[in-house]
Amino acid sequence: MTDDDITGRDGVLDRPRTYVFDGATSRRGYPLNTMLMTLRSPAAREEFTADEGGYCDRFGLEPGQRRAVLDRDWTAMLELGGSIFYVYKLAMMDGVSMQGLGGVFTGLGEAEFTAQLRSGGRSDG
Numbered sequence: 001m002t003d004d005d006i007t008g009r010d011g012v013l014d015r016p017r018t019y020v021f022d023g024a025t026s027r028r029g030y031p032l033n034t035m036l037m038t039l040r041s042p043a044a045r046e047e048f049t050a051d052e053g054g055y056c057d058r059f060g061l062e063p064g065q066r067r068a069v070l071d072r073d074w075t076a077m078l079e080l081g082g083s084i085f086y087v088y089k090l091a092m093m094d095g096v097s098m099q100g101l102g103g104v105f106t107g108l109g110e111a112e113f114t115a116q117l118r119s120g121g122r123s124d125g
Helices: 023-038 042-050 054-056 061-073 074-079 085-093 098-106 110-118
Strands: none
Touching: 023 061, 023 085, 042 054, 042 085, 054 061, 061 074, 074 085, 074 098, 085 098, 098 110
8 A cells, every 4th residue: 555545635644534643633632632641640530520621621622622521522532633642541531442442433333343453454445
């Protein structure tokens, strides 16, 4: 597979349900990712759990980012600049595995996504 196989004429990645985390995405997602990164700390997790909306407000999230966090809209978090590595910190708090997120992002359930991984991954054909 060449780069031409996966990008359109404008050079943008042309893969359904694939999120490119580039410089622009990183800048947009900075407040969201900063907030999510704090969830490494047990004290921060306690504060977040006590007042999720207030905790989000401390980091200046865009309204859509705030809503995505509160609604646990994993896909929207990526679309709004979230890095999967930081989004996963929140998912772990909710008991959502990486395979569970993979199922959400691919439109499969966790079990089906895991089975697909075990059988060698998805076929693009």
